Amino acid sequence: MSITHLQSFVAVAEEKHVGRAARRLHLTQPPLSRHILALEDELGTRLFERTRQGMRLLPAGEVFLHHARRILAEVDTAVLTVRGLAPRESDG
Amino acid sequence: MSITHLQSFVAVAEEKHVGRAARRLHLTQPPLSRHILALEDELGTRLFERTRQGMRLLPAGEVFLHHARRILAEVDTAVLTVRGLAPRESDG
DNA sequence: TGTCTTTACGCTCATCGTAAGCATG
DNA sequence: CATGCTTACGATGAGCGTAAAGACA
Numbered sequence: 143m144s145i146t147h148l149q150s151f152v153a154v155a156e157e158k159h160v161g162r163a164a165r166r167l168h169l170t171q172p173p174l175s176r177h178i179l180a181l182e183d184e185l186g187t188r189l190f191e192r193t194r195q196g197m198r199l200l201p202a203g204e205v206f207l208h209h210a211r212r213i214l215a216e217v218d219t220a221v222l223t224v225r226g227l228a229p230r231e232s233d234g
Numbered sequence: 235m236s237i238t239h240l241q242s243f244v245a246v247a248e249e250k251h252v253g254r255a256a257r258r259l260h261l262t263q264p265p266l267s268r269h270i271l272a273l274e275d276e277l278g279t280r281l282f283e284r285t286r287q288g289m290r291l292l293p294a295g296e297v298f299l300h301h302a303r304r305i306l307a308e309v310d311t312a313v314l315t316v317r318g319l320a321p322r323e324s325d326g
Numbered sequence: 327t328g329t330c331t332t333t334a335c336g337c338t339c340a341t342c343g344t345a346a347g348c349a350t351g
Numbered sequence: 352c353a354t355g356c357t358t359a360c361g362a363t364g365a366g367c368g369t370a371a372a373g374a375c376a
Binding site for chain 2: 145219223225
């Protein structure tokens with residue numbers, strides 16, 4: 143599992159469509175699809191239902207979405223916080 | 235930034251020593267050292283002070299340690315939670 | 327010289343993108 | 352056919368480990 147996988151998952155969950163999510167992430171469909179499959183494999187359960195129009199979250203996916211968003215938000219916070227403490231290069 | 239980097243950072247912070255942390259992570263020193271350097275580079279600030287005995291956390295590192303532990307804990311929780319919802323293979 | 331961390335470097339494995347395959351209406 | 356996800360496959364890039372190189376007392 144990687145942060146990239148989580149970002150991919152959230153994008154697909156929001157777009158409900160691998161192709162659109164891929165464009166949003168500046169990626170092509172296949173790697174993004176593989177991210178989702180790898181995640182499902184690692185978690186031991188399906189996160190999406192594959193429909194005619196695209197991808198719809200299953201209950202396990204909904205649960206995981208909350209966690210994923212929270213993790214990504216904390217990663218953001220961590221980076222911004224520490225960057226806020228960083229001495230700028232121009233300060234020496 | 236990756237989850238692996240966070241795990242490496244926490245291990246080094248706890249062991250205060252790249253060599254020991256590397257053994258704990260079943261890794262050799264160089265890649266682990268590179269993880270820390272990459273993290274410092276990405277965050278734009280030093281996280282450790284290099285001392286004669288090893289590595290000591292700087293203030294920015296202490297702050298980041300809290301965040302890192304929290305993120306890793308949430309990742310764990312996310313995985314366990316969703317795995318708990320997973321239909322087991324033996325259940326069909 | 328001894329103890330650590332870091333850099334160099336070759337190799338392996340992971341991951342990307344193009345192209346082809348599969349499923350559905 | 353049209354649309355959308357997945358698998359195949361060659362090529363690039365990230366990451367490991369061994370070995371060598373700083374840094375410091």
